[in-house]
Amino acid sequence: MKRRSFLEASLAGLATMGWAGGKKYRIGVIGHTGRGNYGHGLDTVWRAFDDTEVVAVADPDDEGRAQAKERTGAGRDYRDYRRMLDREKLDIVAIAPRWLDQRAAMTTAAAEAGCHIFHEKSFAPSLTDADRMVAAVERNRVKVQMAHQMRTSPFVTRVKAMIEAGEIGMIQEVRGRGKEDRRAGGEDLMVLGSHICDMMRYFLGDPRWVFSHVTEDGKEVGRGQVREATEPIGPVAGNQIAAVFGFAGGIHSYFGSKASDRTDRKRFGLWIYGSRGVIHLPNDVYPRGQPWILRSPGWLPDETRRWEPIEARPPASSRFRAEGHTLGNALLVADLLEAIEQDRKPACSEQDGHWTIEMITSVYQSQKTGARVNLPLEDRRHPLETWG
Numbered sequence: 522m523k524r525r526s527f528l529e530a531s532l533a534g535l536a537t538m539g540w541a542g543g544k545k546y547r548i549g550v551i552g553h554t555g556r557g558n559y560g561h562g563l564d565t566v567w568r569a570f571d572d573t574e575v576v577a578v579a580d581p582d583d584e585g586r587a588q589a590k591e592r593t594g595a596g597r598d599y600r601d602y603r604r605m606l607d608r609e610k611l612d613i614v615a616i617a618p619r620w621l622d623q624r625a626a627m628t629t630a631a632a633e634a635g636c637h638i639f640h641e642k643s644f645a646p647s648l649t650d651a652d653r654m655v656a657a658v659e660r661n662r663v664k665v666q667m668a669h670q671m672r673t674s675p676f677v678t679r680v681k682a683m684i685e686a687g688e689i690g691m692i693q694e695v696r697g698r699g700k701e702d703r704r705a706g707g708e709d710l711m712v713l714g715s716h717i718c719d720m721m722r723y724f725l726g727d728p729r730w731v732f733s734h735v736t737e738d739g740k741e742v743g744r745g746q747v748r749e750a751t752e753p754i755g756p757v758a759g760n761q762i763a764a765v766f767g768f769a770g771g772i773h774s775y776f777g778s779k780a781s782d783r784t785d786r787k788r789f790g791l792w793i794y795g796s797r798g799v800i801h802l803p804n805d806v807y808p809r810g811q812p813w814i815l816r817s818p819g820w821l822p823d824e825t826r827r828w829e830p831i832e833a834r835p836p837a838s839s840r841f842r843a844e845g846h847t848l849g850n851a852l853l854v855a856d857l858l859e860a861i862e863q864d865r866k867p868a869c870s871e872q873d874g875h876w877t878i879e880m881i882t883s884v885y886q887s888q889k890t891g892a893r894v895n896l897p898l899e900d901r902r903h904p905l906e907t908w909g
Contacts, residue, residue: 546858549611549636550578550593551602551627554585557618557752560641563668564593564617566850569843572858573613579605602627606634613857615639621646622753625654628665632657637664637861639854643715643881644874646755647903651878658871665871666857669719670849672869673856674807675833680793680800681724683831689795689814692772695721699762699778700789707735707757708750709778710884713789714762715877716804717776719869720791722876725768730895731880733764733887742888747905756905764884767893776884794820800831806849808835 548567552559567573575593579602580586590598599605606614614631616624616638624645631638638658644667645651658665671677684692697717699709722728735742735758742759750757760780765773790803790810799820803810817826835848840858843851853868860867879897885904887894900907 544572546573546612547610548573548575548613548615549602549605549609550575550589550595550615551605551617551631552578552580552585552589553618553620553623554580554582554589556623557620557641558585559589560617560619561668562847562850563615563639563641564589566639566843566847566854567615568594569841569847569851570854570858572840573854576611577605577609603630606630606636611636612861613637613639617641620753621755625650628654629657632661632663635661635663637666637857639666639668639857640871640874641668642874643711643754643877644871645878646753647906648878648882648898648901649903651875652901655871655875664857664860664867665874666853666860666867667719667869667871667874668850668853669716669869669873670806670853671716671720671804672723672873673852674810674849675835675852676807676810676812676831677720677723677802679831679833680802680812683800683814684724684793684795688798688816689793689800690797690818691795692725693794693796694772695725695774695794696792697721697774697776697790698788699776700786701778701781701784704751705778705780705784706737706760706762707748708754710762710776710881711750711754711757712752713804714776714778714881717791718877718880719873720802720804721766721768721774721776721880722873724791724793725772725774727876728766728768728774728880728896730767730893731764731883731887732893733762733884735759735763735885735888736761744908747908756903758885758905759888762884764887766880801828806846807852808845808848 550564575595577597578589578595579599581600586598614636616627700713747756762778764776793800798816802812812831813828841851856868889904
């Protein structure tokens with residue numbers, strides 16, 4: 522069965538089936554107060570499940586650790602996550618900090634302890650780290666679910682089904698934009714562009730090449746213009762990114778992020794253009810981010826063709842109780858638990874997380890060489906670190 526079918530079957534199954542396995546999963550949470558904290562709810566989502574229990578948290582910050590212990594209901598706490606991994610015999614670890622400077626060490630340690638992982642995005646600060654993390658995960662045969670909430674959003678699976686049914690015809694092109702806030706450009710590409718890159722692959726498959734243009738205030742980015750971001754996520758460059766990715770069948774997908782005097786969260790997402798119409802898919806956590814369809818080959822509304830909302834209801838799961846912002850993470854966790862039980866890949870695995878870093882890194886490689894670059898990259902070093 523194809524992986525997409527597994528996801529659709531899982532979401533459908535949640536609507537009618539409760540958890541019947543009898544196992545109570547032991548959960549550990551790794552955070553770091555003041556250094557990426559606990560991500561976007563990766564520490565608290567477990568409270569929505571009857572078959573998970575947070576038994577321990579790890580955080581080197583004393584005050585932050587105490588608050589996390591109370592927030593999650595954990596029985597024990599540790600300053601060092603390695604000691605937690607050694608002592609607790611955990612089933613799943615939430616690697617929660619947003620910052621990427623400890624990502625490779627945390628992921629590798631969790632995998633080597635035999636723990637499955639619920640993993641905050643972005644996957645890694647560099648391809649060399651990403652390669653090492655994937656190797657550790659595969660060597661230890663553990664499951665990883667990336668916290669790209671769009672992957673299990675009922676809106677996204679509904680849009681996928683509509684496209685496959687031909688409701689907008691043959692895909693002509695896809696256009697995506699980052700959030701374009703104060704981090705517009707290189708930082709936006711890494712932090713929030715990872716969502717857009719992941720959605721491009723979800724709909725189009727693996728990209729084959731990239732051609733990009735990176736600028737700072739309209740001037741070419743080159744040697745000596747590399748900077749640190751506002752958080753330690755690896756080197757970044759430019760406040761404007763324009764990148765075209767080539768996919769199978771001659772389909773092109775565009776990513777853009779540009780600093781400007783005005784932004785709107787509705788621009789953060791994908792526009793999927795087909796021969797018969799357009800779908801706009803905002804990047805937001807379900808149940809927000811409703812997509813829209815325009816059934817017009819001219820891609821413009823008129824007196825007979827208007828934008829129509831695309832509806833999708835959540836599965837009525839008896840495995841978890843969640844609403845609002847927690848629901849997006851709960852859908853991912855439910856899929857991770859089923860992936861463990863069915864011995865399959867989760868909806869957004871380490872390979873999917875790895876590909877987002879491949880795509881992000883390739884943007885800089887293309888700018889550095891001034892040429893179209895084939896994927897996967899042959900040189901695994903970060904282009905901005907070798908630029909000088």
